[in-house]
Amino acid sequence: MDYLIHLLILFAIYAILSLSLNLVMGYTGLLSVTHAAFFGIGAYATGILMAHAGFGFFTSLIIGIVLSGILSFIIGAILSRLSGDYFVLGTIGLNYLVLAVFTNWYDLTRGPLGIAGIPKPSLFGVSFFQNNYFLILSLAFLVITFFISRFIVNSSFGRALKAIREDQKTLQVFGYNIFSYKLAIFTISGALAAIGGSLFASYITFINPASFDVMQSVFILAIVVLGGLGNLKGSLLGALILVAFPEFLRFIGFPSEIAAQTRQAIYGLLLVVLMLYRPQGLIGKYKL
């Protein structure tokens, strides 16, 4: 039962990350491979503030969201001027850049040693130390993220995002400042990803740069693509499948050490197969 709760917490965290990435990738059509950077900013903000400065979880979370929002605004301002392949390369470069900060700003992040002893959250005297309570907290944040995302995609802003995905040059002729739109959704997406980061840091109680590298971005991207581009429920489905996937490998008889090692190869293969046969994902409507 404990293990199932553990998997459900990871599902909630990755669902938050994939929902927020879907706003940029599935709805706006911007293939971003930098989401782990925002995930990491949320995680490091929470880790540093809780473990080293004695802040509470919710204060750290809010600071993490604001910080990630500001940094994603800056990163978005740079990236929004790019399009197509250049945009993708730019996102990869910026993920490496943020990772380099996590790794080398030793005084703040303790570099490769990471930050240990991050406390679990507590609210009004109620501790979320037990995993079943932490699961409730994670699912609550997932529900909040889902409804924020749904509110956005159902608004006039959301419709314009879809039009950017379809043909941004044409949309401009109808009076839309595309740059502002891309920047806004990039900022919102980065801020939402920080929620996943804060939960991750507080749940695992230890973070280091390895959790926020480009492979992590590719993993989140794989969740979005598998579930369905431009479909919020697809992000939930994708997260459920890919978080449960290593357990499935173990279940069919893969030794656990091989399951862990082959996981990334199978994710890669899965992406190739999806692009060939179902580029819109399992329940998605749109192709990249």
Next chain:
Amino acid sequence: MKAIETKNLKKHFDGVYAVDDLSIKIEKGTITSIIGPNGSGKTTLINTLSGMLEMDGGLVVIEESQKLTKIKPHETPAFGITRTFQTIRLFEQMTVLDNILVVLTERQVFKAIFDKHTNYHLKIAEELLKKVNLWEKKNDLAVNLSYGQRKLLEIVRALAMKAEIYLFDEPFAGLFPEMRKIVVSVMEELKKEGKTIILIEHDMGLIRELSDYVFVMDSGKLLAEGKPEEVLKRKEVIEAYLGD
């Protein structure tokens, strides 16, 4: 009154002038056709006027007052300009209705986040889509429409902009006669409302039927201009364009 005017307008690609020192004046409330052989610069002119291409020289004057040496595409609605495209450019994987609503609703980013379309917007969309018999298809994806229906959707999307100057780039190409009639009636209606239409078209019958004035372009330059019945008889026009 002149709706739009170009003065020594230039646009070049790698040294080749697609629009070369072009000066034309277009009267408000008229249908003005721009004709010329393929590669004569007609679409480049439209792309420049709609800000999709940056001009390399000269200026554009709107309603004899606003002098522009640079037009940003997202600012063109503020100048009362809208357009359709030679090669259809719809928001393909969006519904027919959303293709219209996206040009009716809020543009400003922060307001748009908290904005949703209203019954007022739906009523306008319904009226426009019924005009071209597409209301029944409102929930279909644009990509799934026939070629002619896609062309008509593009035209009513432009109408939804309530612009003063409409740039129609080959709106009749590939349309069945019934659909052509619809487009003709749309243009006549716009003219009655005092709107200005700049039309790129190859069908000389339609040019004669619809146009108040014609500009003939060749190699980016103005070759001739005048009333359609006069211009189409000129020897240089026949040689350059009709190839006779």
